[in-house]
Amino acid sequence: MSYVQENDTLNSLYEVSLRGSVFELETLIGRDPLILHKLSLTTFTETPLHISALLGHLDFTKFLLTHKPQLALEMDHCKRTPLHLASAEGHAEIVHVLLQTCEDACLVSDQDGRIPLHYATMRGRTEVARKLIGAAKSESVMVFDGSGKTMFHLCVEHNHLDTLKTLVQVGDVREDFLNSGDLHHGNTILHLAVMFKQIETVRYLLSISKIREEANIENKMGYTALDIIEQVPKDTRSLQIKLMLMDAGFKNNGKSQVHHPPSASIIDVTPSRTLNPNEKSWRKSLKRVNKLLLQKSDRLEEMRGMLSLVATMISTVTFGVVMNPPGENLTPMLQFQFREMFTSLLTMNTISFISSLGVTLLLISGVPLKNEVTMGFLSVGTSVSLTFLVLTYIHAVPFSRFKYFGETFSVLFSWLGIFGAIAVFIIIRVVSRIVKVL
Template structure:
């Protein structure tokens, strides 16, 4: 047998030993040929033995390979992945720890052919402890985008790994960081957009519990949609799906008006099971409306009088003819409360009613009260109508204060249209309630 054949045989044996993870056999091969690990670059194999060992979880074998040739930790396979990529994806915590002790500053930031670094795979597979180790070893790896322009947080949400997402936020203390609202490169979606699109109710609730995300929930993606827009669309779509009811068979002996009431009830009735499924999504919508109305008062349109002396003096000079208003000036007072008091008070009143109604809806939804009875549905319907009506009115008065009074005819048109829609809803609700009463009376 020629020397070349012997060398090829030894290298093939090395790869077979890697599959088994046998350390004693590895030591025997190295004893026969101390340079065997250095000859790997001369082979046609696309992976090194360390890639195989890291993929299969052979801890002792991995330690032995790194002891003899630590440079293997930076070798790439045919997909440009390091052993750390593979161990992170497979969830081998101890092997990741060993690899991080060798060249961790380089391996943590090495991208494969898909533009992903090891922490991207940990996020995609929900390897929470590994993600923690990678962040601690190289904090800046959190900021690296993958090949599709997504952050690590986007990948956590996209693959529905809430615990991993929470860990990353806590380890790096991101609760007040703008990185939480970073958009993906191609579509401009935040992680809240992702959660809404994928209907991950628990993730949405967690994200909205973070003030930084809640404050900037109005960020638009490249389609011009906010997360709230998409959430409302999702609720509407869910409301319109699975409505494959067939009309009931009517008893010819029943009175005509009873038949019609039953038909109306069957057509308009919301199925209890579907509403229970929608409970989480509706509570999120109500929570976001509450946040919007709260922020509208805490940060009023037109701003507030600043604390610096020059600003305060200029306002007092402007109101010198009105002693009462001049005496009431103080830093933090709303500008429009001074210049357009009547419109501002109406704005605050309507906004406050909308806030109270949305909080009431949220309380009803999270209380666990079943949504299958007509009383609960009636309260929920009234609360929703009140919330949206006064939210619209506060918007109109906000527009008046900002100088859009020239568009009065447009506002009046929308008010009349809205009142017409409310009228239809009232008629439908009355039909539903009357049909329910008919059933109660009939069955005594």
């Protein structure tokens, strides 16, 4: 068989793997009995078994393992075996077949330090998790992943309570392992369940005697589970969890007031000093101003390109007026007559030019733009540029060859009407926002 024919045959093998056709696979093996042993000659990072395990082709998987069981331990570019893929996708029957062929595959770690059971718990594949624990290695339950988290941490993070119960019931887990903290923050699974306000998970964990006995265990920041519930935003779920923890005998360590939640004001009042009424009113005013400054606006991201284009266009137009001033073809007498009007034209043009440059500078600077205050500066700057551009146009009309003074006034009144309507809308919006904040 030539090199080209051999490559075509191997490519056909991968196409057959996508379809999961056992008959076509038998035909290829009949033509070349060593085809499965030539997979290392291809440029593909996965084997046909990876593909069939991922797509759930059970018969195709069985046929491949019958002819070459070594494929069960082959790895792809992420160092994942076919068992990793089947576990993540929840193909329980394929997982069973792979474990029968090579049960050691359940302890193989990929490049992220995760074994197949990690992916089963992350995706909530309870049946697959049961097979991986029961039919293979029960000690796999106590394997940390590359980020220093246990299977139980992953169950809580991804909110899979049924899978968590399966791991606790089926897995051969030491009691103290249930209170293990993750390597980075030292959070136990109870810390995480409280942090994510998972009421049912907290209730289940409190039913485990070993977790109740270690009620006041602290993470690396020195917080107990009850301390954490004091830090999260208050609602009915957090109140319910707090009552559950207190009923179970949990206590805080007095650190619950050290760190304020992110929504707290940046202005702190020192408890040891009494404030006079005037100072209190000033602090309240500052808090209100701070809240107004923190009002987010997504409009800027949509308008950024438009504002930049308009500002650049105005700068170009006003710069052109200076480079090519109107009235060059007038006689000296007329130029002297229109000198005062020309000075006003340059003044209006300069204001429009400077304000448009200011808008452009604000858009390209490192100033935080995504709030209502900055949005207001941009809107005012653009409005000033446009208004004085209209006034520049009106002052330039007398210098043109055809003087339509009537139309200049109609332009002015039209612009004032549009500007006035928009100004009324903005004032109403700002007033309603201030009333709402106050």
